[in-house]
Amino acid sequence: MKTISLTIVLLFSILCFSQNPIRLNIAENYNSKKELNISEVGTEIKYVQLETTENCYFSQINKIIIDDYIYVSAREGLFVFAENGKFIRSIGKKGRGPGEYNSIVDFDINNETVAILEITQHKILLYKNDGTYLKSIVYQNINNKLFITGNSCYVFNSDPPDFWGHSDSGILLDIYDNNEGYKTVRNKNSDLPSCCRNSYKFRDVVFFRQSLNDTIFSLVNDEVSAKYIIDLGKYKPKNAFGNVNDVSKVINCSKISETDRFLFLRLSDWNKMSSFCIYNKVENNLKVINAEGFQNNLDKGTSIFPEQITNNMFVRTLWYHQISDLVDKNKAGKNLTEIFKRMDLNSNPVLMLVKLKE
Helix, strand or coil: CCCEEEEEEECCCCCCCHHHEEEEHHHHEEEEEEEECCHCCEEEEEEEEECCCEECCCCCCCEEEEEEEEEECCCCEEECCCCCCCCCEEEEEEECCHHHHHHHEEEEEEEEEEEECCCCEEEEEEEEECCCEEEEECCCCCCEEEEEEEEEEEEECCCHHHHHHCCCCCEEEEEEEECEEEEEEECCCCCCCCCEEEEEEEEEEEEEECCCCCEEEEEEECCCEEEEECCCCCHCCCCCCCCCCCCCHCCCEEEEECCCCEEEEEEEEEECEEEEEEEEEECCCEECCCCCCCCCCCCCCCCCCCEEEEEEEEEEECHHHHHHHHHHCCCCHHHHHHHHHHCCCCCCCEEEEEEEEE
């Protein structure tokens, strides 16, 4: 692939902030956590039992993307299901040959293209969504996050370079474009490590937050713009692994997701207790809920602390032993209890899906 010497400059200046980024005052709201019902953010719940077959069985789930189909990345591979949970196909397979992978670190989809980030071979593997292998791209730096939009693949590293025993490359993210070659977004603040603590894709636009930086940036047509400012106040970490002087006053933002109506931030404190921050873009308000998650007032079943957010849906994965415990405690609800009657210890999990307000 031809390399193009194009560097996108991150501007921490008045020009960059001219779009008036929205400030999220988390510090001010963190100690007033609320208990919220699902109905405050969602409209309906459905449960999808993922089919178990000889060719489709997994022991854990790493990532789920729901588009026209349900894509599930697991230790055993990448699996595709219909909306009703029926197994359709696998994408690629384990191995070291063309189109094969040893370990899926991340994956993404864009229209009819599926991209897999393979860490042991330093490759991005591209497939059609019918499983046809297209090609592979060798990437240069240590990366563990991947997004694909249009003709471009974006790869990030969420860990500081010294975590892997590497020197700082000065690169925040790499862009591999089918038409224009290889480009980079470089770190222009040497006081901060060259890694993106948080990154996500919303409406085919990539967003990222440099580790220890307050600002979430969008990247559109090679232009970087400030979108949100995460104000952690006195809880802000002073280094990439937390405030070593007083860890009891540290909050880390571990994950960010966005929908048309909401921005969601998953937070964790010094003792690894999770909470959830919700910014309502329509009503311009911010709330923090506690680790118990959203109370289920829609079907009277189990509550949900979303593991993932995809295609305007909360996703919670429920395995056999978890559902068994809920049934024993009469907390499963009618629909999930009926599904459980058809499961056994070897069954693939049930997905609890909450459709969010638009």
